Amino acid sequence: MMRPVPPSDPQALRRHQARYLLASRSALVAGVFTLLVAALLALNFAQRQSTDPLEHPELAALKVRLAAEPRSSALKTQIRQLDQELRAEYFRYQSRAHAGAWLLLGGAVVFLVSIFGMTTLHPSAPQPLRGLERDARQWSEPRRARWAVGLLGAAVIGGLALIAVLVSAPALPDSSDAAAGAVAASGQASPEAPIDETAIARNWPRFRGPDGSGRAADGGIPATWDVSSGENVLWKSPIPLPGVGSPIVWENLVVVTGAEKDQRAVYGLDAATGKLLWTGRGERIAESPAEAPEVMEDTGFAAPTPATDGQRVYAIFANGDLIAFTLKGQRVWARALGMPANGYGHAASLLVWKDLLLVPWDQSENGRLFALDAATGKTVWEEPREVHCSWTTPVVAKLAGGDALITAAAPKVIAYGLPKGEETWSVEGLEGELGSSPVWDGQHVFAVGTDSNLLAIEPGAHGSARVAWKTDKDLPDITSPLSDGERLWLLTTQGRVTCLAAKDGTEFYGQELDASFFASPTLVGERVLLISASGKAFWLASGAEYRLLGTAEFGEKVHASPALAGGRLFVRGERHLFCIAPRGGPKP
Amino acid sequence: MADAHQHAPESPASGGAGPSRRDFLRQSLRGAAFLALGGAAGFLASRTARAGNIWQIDPYLCVQCGKCATHCVLNPSAVKCVHAYEMCGYCELCTAFFEPDPNGLNTGAENQLCPTGAIVRTFVEDPYFEYRITEDLCIGCAKCVKGCTAFGNGSMHLQVRHDRCLNCNECSIAVACPAGAFKRVPANRPYLMKGKRSEP
Amino acid sequence: MRRTRGLLLLAALAAACTGAFGEERFPPPEFTATQYALPAPTRPEARDGMRAGVDVAVLFGALCLSAWLVLRKRSRRGVYALMVFSIAYFGFYREGCVCPIGGIQNVSQAAWAADFVLPLSALAFFFLPLVFTLIFGRVYCASVCPHGALQDAVVLKPVQVPAWLDHALGLLAYLYLGLAVLWAVTGAAYVICEYDPFVPLFRMTGSVNMLTLGAVFLLAGAFVGRPYCRYLCPYGAILRLLSPLSRWKVSIYPDRCIDCRLCDTSCPYGAIRPTTPVGPAPPRAPDRRRLAITMVLLPLIVALCALLGSGLSGPLARMHPAVQRAEAVARGAESVADLTKDDADRLLAFRQNAATAAALPEEARDVMERFHRTAPWFGAWVGLVIAVKLIALTLRRRRDEYLADRGACVACARCFDYCPGEKGLLDPEIAARARRP
Numbered sequence A: 001m002m003r004p005v006p007p008s009d010p011q012a013l014r015r016h017q018a019r020y021l022l023a024s025r026s027a028l029v030a031g032v033f034t035l036l037v038a039a040l041l042a043l044n045f046a047q048r049q050s051t052d053p054l055e056h057p058e059l060a061a062l063k064v065r066l067a068a069e070p071r072s073s074a075l076k077t078q079i080r081q082l083d084q085e086l087r088a089e090y091f092r093y094q095s096r097a098h099a100g101a102w103l104l105l106g107g108a109v110v111f112l113v114s115i116f117g118m119t120t121l122h123p124s125a126p127q128p129l130r131g132l133e134r135d136a137r138q139w140s141e142p143r144r145a146r147w148a149v150g151l152l153g154a155a156v157i158g159g160l161a162l163i164a165v166l167v168s169a170p171a172l173p174d175s176s177d178a179a180a181g182a183v184a185a186s187g188q189a190s191p192e193a194p195i196d197e198t199a200i201a202r203n204w205p206r207f208r209g210p211d212g213s214g215r216a217a218d219g220g221i222p223a224t225w226d227v228s229s230g231e232n233v234l235w236k237s238p239i240p241l242p243g244v245g246s247p248i249v250w251e252n253l254v255v256v257t258g259a260e261k262d263q264r265a266v267y268g269l270d271a272a273t274g275k276l277l278w279t280g281r282g283e284r285i286a287e288s289p290a291e292a293p294e295v296m297e298d299t300g301f302a303a304p305t306p307a308t309d310g311q312r313v314y315a316i317f318a319n320g321d322l323i324a325f326t327l328k329g330q331r332v333w334a335r336a337l338g339m340p341a342n343g344y345g346h347a348a349s350l351l352v353w354k355d356l357l358l359v360p361w362d363q364s365e366n367g368r369l370f371a372l373d374a375a376t377g378k379t380v381w382e383e384p385r386e387v388h389c390s391w392t393t394p395v396v397a398k399l400a401g402g403d404a405l406i407t408a409a410a411p412k413v414i415a416y417g418l419p420k421g422e423e424t425w426s427v428e429g430l431e432g433e434l435g436s437s438p439v440w441d442g443q444h445v446f447a448v449g450t451d452s453n454l455l456a457i458e459p460g461a462h463g464s465a466r467v468a469w470k471t472d473k474d475l476p477d478i479t480s481p482l483s484d485g486e487r488l489w490l491l492t493t494q495g496r497v498t499c500l501a502a503k504d505g506t507e508f509y510g511q512e513l514d515a516s517f518f519a520s521p522t523l524v525g526e527r528v529l530l531i532s533a534s535g536k537a538f539w540l541a542s543g544a545e546y547r548l549l550g551t552a553e554f555g556e557k558v559h560a561s562p563a564l565a566g567g568r569l570f571v572r573g574e575r576h577l578f579c580i581a582p583r584g585g586p587k588p
Numbered sequence B: 001m002a003d004a005h006q007h008a009p010e011s012p013a014s015g016g017a018g019p020s021r022r023d024f025l026r027q028s029l030r031g032a033a034f035l036a037l038g039g040a041a042g043f044l045a046s047r048t049a050r051a052g053n054i055w056q057i058d059p060y061l062c063v064q065c066g067k068c069a070t071h072c073v074l075n076p077s078a079v080k081c082v083h084a085y086e087m088c089g090y091c092e093l094c095t096a097f098f099e100p101d102p103n104g105l106n107t108g109a110e111n112q113l114c115p116t117g118a119i120v121r122t123f124v125e126d127p128y129f130e131y132r133i134t135e136d137l138c139i140g141c142a143k144c145v146k147g148c149t150a151f152g153n154g155s156m157h158l159q160v161r162h163d164r165c166l167n168c169n170e171c172s173i174a175v176a177c178p179a180g181a182f183k184r185v186p187a188n189r190p191y192l193m194k195g196k197r198s199e200p
Numbered sequence C: 001m002r003r004t005r006g007l008l009l010l011a012a013l014a015a016a017c018t019g020a021f022g023e024e025r026f027p028p029p030e031f032t033a034t035q036y037a038l039p040a041p042t043r044p045e046a047r048d049g050m051r052a053g054v055d056v057a058v059l060f061g062a063l064c065l066s067a068w069l070v071l072r073k074r075s076r077r078g079v080y081a082l083m084v085f086s087i088a089y090f091g092f093y094r095e096g097c098v099c100p101i102g103g104i105q106n107v108s109q110a111a112w113a114a115d116f117v118l119p120l121s122a123l124a125f126f127f128l129p130l131v132f133t134l135i136f137g138r139v140y141c142a143s144v145c146p147h148g149a150l151q152d153a154v155v156l157k158p159v160q161v162p163a164w165l166d167h168a169l170g171l172l173a174y175l176y177l178g179l180a181v182l183w184a185v186t187g188a189a190y191v192i193c194e195y196d197p198f199v200p201l202f203r204m205t206g207s208v209n210m211l212t213l214g215a216v217f218l219l220a221g222a223f224v225g226r227p228y229c230r231y232l233c234p235y236g237a238i239l240r241l242l243s244p245l246s247r248w249k250v251s252i253y254p255d256r257c258i259d260c261r262l263c264d265t266s267c268p269y270g271a272i273r274p275t276t277p278v279g280p281a282p283p284r285a286p287d288r289r290r291l292a293i294t295m296v297l298l299p300l301i302v303a304l305c306a307l308l309g310s311g312l313s314g315p316l317a318r319m320h321p322a323v324q325r326a327e328a329v330a331r332g333a334e335s336v337a338d339l340t341k342d343d344a345d346r347l348l349a350f351r352q353n354a355a356t357a358a359a360l361p362e363e364a365r366d367v368m369e370r371f372h373r374t375a376p377w378f379g380a381w382v383g384l385v386i387a388v389k390l391i392a393l394t395l396r397r398r399r400d401e402y403l404a405d406r407g408a409c410v411a412c413a414r415c416f417d418y419c420p421g422e423k424g425l426l427d428p429e430i431a432a433r434a435r436r437p
Helices: A010-050 A057-068 A073-121 A132-139 A141-166 A175-185 A197-202 B002-006 B018-045 B067-071 B143-151 B172-176 C002-016 C051-073 C076-093 C100-112 C120-136 C139-144 C146-153 C163-185 C199-203 C208-223 C227-231 C234-245 C262-266 C285-317 C321-334 C341-352 C354-394 C414-418 C428-435
Strands: A233-238 A248-250 A253-259 A264-270 A276-281 A312-316 A321-326 A331-336 A351-353 A356-361 A368-373 A379-384 A395-399 A402-409 A412-417 A423-428 A445-448 A454-459 A465-471 A487-491 A496-501 A507-512 A522-524 A527-531 A536-541 A548-553 A563-565 A568-572 A576-580 B053-057 B079-083 B119-125 B128-133 B156-160 B182-186
Touching: A010 A073, A057 A073, A132 A141, A141 C163, A141 C285, A141 C354, A248 A563, A253 A312, A253 A576, A264 A312, A264 A321, A276 C354, A351 A395, A402 A445, A412 A454, A423 A454, A423 A465, B018 C100, B018 C120, B018 C234, B067 B172, B079 B128, B143 B156, C051 C076, C051 C120, C051 C139, C076 C139, C076 C146, C076 C414, C100 C120, C100 C163, C100 C234, C120 C139, C120 C234, C139 C146, C139 C234, C146 C208, C146 C227, C163 C227, C163 C234, C163 C354, C199 C208, C208 C227, C262 C414, C285 C354, C321 C341, C321 C354, C341 C354
Parallel strands: none
Antiparallel strands: A233 A576, A248 A253, A253 A264, A264 A276, A312 A321, A321 A331, A351 A356, A356 A368, A368 A379, A395 A402, A402 A412, A412 A423, A445 A454, A454 A465, A487 A496, A496 A507, A522 A527, A527 A536, A536 A548, A563 A568, A568 A576, B053 B156, B053 B182, B079 B156, B119 B128
16 A cells, blocks of 8 residues: 555566565564573573682682681782683673673664564554454453453552561561660670679779779779870870760760750770771660750850760760660660759769669759659659759769768758659759769768868768758869769869868868869779869879879860779860870780 | 433532532642642752762772672672772782782682782782782672782772763662771762772 | 780770771771871762753753654654754763653652752753743653663564553553652652663663563564553553644644544654544533542542552651661660561661651651651542543544644654645645545
């Protein structure tokens, strides 16, 4: 019809037939060629699948042999030869596949063009009768179609229903599950293991050590070091975000926090090398205050020291966000306590007693003391605090009637019985906004009311307490007192250190040091360590006479109190965390 | 019979107004469709950008599983190892270059970790060596990256190389990535390289 | 000596390393003895840039040309030439990307998520063919779409797919469309692109499974015309709905139709609808009853399917990488030994990235929440598609000539070549005589 019809002129017909022959032959050749190339490509691929030249077992075996006979040069030659062959084979495979693809494409195009030519030269006759029967059936066609559609629809819906019933929804890990799972699977102690008291004693799990008194064994900590030459500085690691909270230590892990206006982080470092093992992010907490709190520059956004119980690390920030991480940095739980009502910024640190996480929350209004379930972060109890705003961290005292939590805030020292949190006794006589945390030395509780008195309180046997002695001279306002049971050291911000008799307050000496101090004094064996705000460490003998044993420099500002564990001294400077210890292993 | 067929459009069954009613319906539907398309396009136009997003690996999330070498639609993969030289320690014993516990600190095949020999080790000064990636040979298997990240400074890392990447709408490596390290980044900042100097 | 020390150090570090990313364990050296300049890694630019604008211009030009060739020039040869160009340009040169089929996903995700960046070119690629379809019919499918053109070029011996089967299989495209949109808006996957059978062929590289799938589609396409376009293509499904509304349409000489059926035999896609048979039509009453029943059932089916959809939200969410990762973690918490290789990799990644790991359960829950909200809509869509198709099949239309179905016709222009009226072979009188029995 309208397509080319074989011409009637015999010569033209011959030409036509010749063309058709050409088209059909080339279609045949191209078809066979295409199939052949496809087969070769498949073979090439199959070969590659069975042995990947880059993962060849023979090479691996040779390398194992070489490990056994490291000096065999014959083996080395063999490995080198095989390696070269295998690599060449790999790249040959690549180029074969590439060339093959183009050949395949070429073959397919020639094949299609030939077929197109064939059908053009020799069109199949139209078959007007072909659809006749179907056309006649068209009244019944919709019915069949309805059946087909109905059946397919039913099959689809049925199939989907089957999937909905048989395939369960994905089991997602709980936040805490996930973390616990990760910890459990990596061979750590299960979170339910009882807390080991001796482990707490040999570590530095909270602000100012195991009992919050700032006392540590000597551990051979060197008295001098040189940050620039690295002498006696085991390591020095930069801490990305600023903070004045102290480091805490649990076995081989050192933890510090850092925060700015809009980001908060907890850093886990290797105690031996200073390597940053993990960074726990403090963002994405439900109900976290949208705006940053107002804080003083000296306080910053990460003033509280974190705490640990050997299972989790707990950290609180200036905006009241409280987060728990595993020792591997997996977030376990987090909650927002709300924006603290606190003019200088929240600074009281956390502590853990058995399975309770205790959160001091002395605010200018609605102050409270929280006891949370350490595993889940849920509130176990909370006590209203009818005291002034404070920045003190409580300590746990082992009293005759059981463990008690000693808190200090104007106007009084209050002891709460543990684990219930009932008030057992209180002693009035403190004034001012307290920053100096109370200490317990086994006989006395020492609490400093900045603007009034130092109270030495002697708890009685039956839930009572009395003031043994008090003084109003040379009272610190930021640093906390230090007592070794016999002597009590007070250190003012302006640099006056006073040593008193713990039992009655008799002054042994008072000495001006030419420095100002934010970090609390620490007892290291028989030595007292004072670190000034400019980063100068003073070592005093712990005797009743003033004796300066030596000084050393960190070379940057230090506002945080030190941590000591495992014969290492950890000091957080303005930008770095320092580890002071005699050099043991090779220098990395 | 034939007449019935011929005059079917005018037959009372279909109604004389049939076609025009249908045309009217069609016209109004077409108008509605145009309006809908215009509205949708206008709404979406506010979310367009001249340059689209392209795929890149966040090297800090990458766990060197090796899937970049095997799952790219390209062979060899468009993912290559990139070296942030400023972070490199130029170690003599480079854990990216050498097998664990190498037989000797030389470039012999028995010591090399890279399966294609794509890392060139050159002496700079005592005791430092430079390690340079030959991108044409690199297959993105991440063996060196693993070595460098686990034991070294982590200066070697994987990146999608955009002179090779076809930027598939659905990156087949991203689908397979166990760490969710593949991200869409703006085309005008196509890399997430390690090291400060790598930032544009 | 140095070596052994290095090895010792290596062992120590191996023990200390928990797999977190490397920090500076070995301080970068200061080069003193040599003038060594620190090299910087190269940053080859992304390939995109100007080309997207060129692509949109070419698309527009090709659409105009296609419309002209089909509706004015009525030339199969011209359409074929344009097809070859499209296969070469959009197919092999641009490797099948950008294309409006995959663009469905980008557009739906952009519509859903305000922060999703949609390139202007993708928007143009999605909407231009829609607009052209509303004006000229499916001229995009005819010769601009490289997928369609490739299948059209390999049609050798097409069989007529029975109409009932054609109707039923045609539904799959709509279901696929629903699924693809669901997974796109939830950010789970772009399945249309992931399982596109032809793009790997255009690229001439890809996974063996996908290349094989492409080859299978082409082989099947030799005997079943355009199998992907008719039964799977989600964009074709949209165009099938819009095309009946077009201003102009493919016509096969209505004034000269002599019921010769040649157009019908020429169409490999079963898109020609025959004339209504002569003779009494079956009564309409049963059809009306069926119509009423299906109309009443429609909301019921849709509601039921929506319910089914909400039950499917869990299984469907499994497509999302974050859910897969979270699930691997949950499984790993039970038993690490039974994990698949992929899940083991995911668990490893989870343990190595403390920062992202902490957010993972929350992210997975977010995703699940998204699926809870969207999956019922997918279910409702499934029900709607089936019910509306059933309704459409109870509607009856009279045809007095052989017509290309306005939805199914892809404007390939084959039938023009076959129609005796087309080339003036029949004058009206002969035609009139031919009609007489």
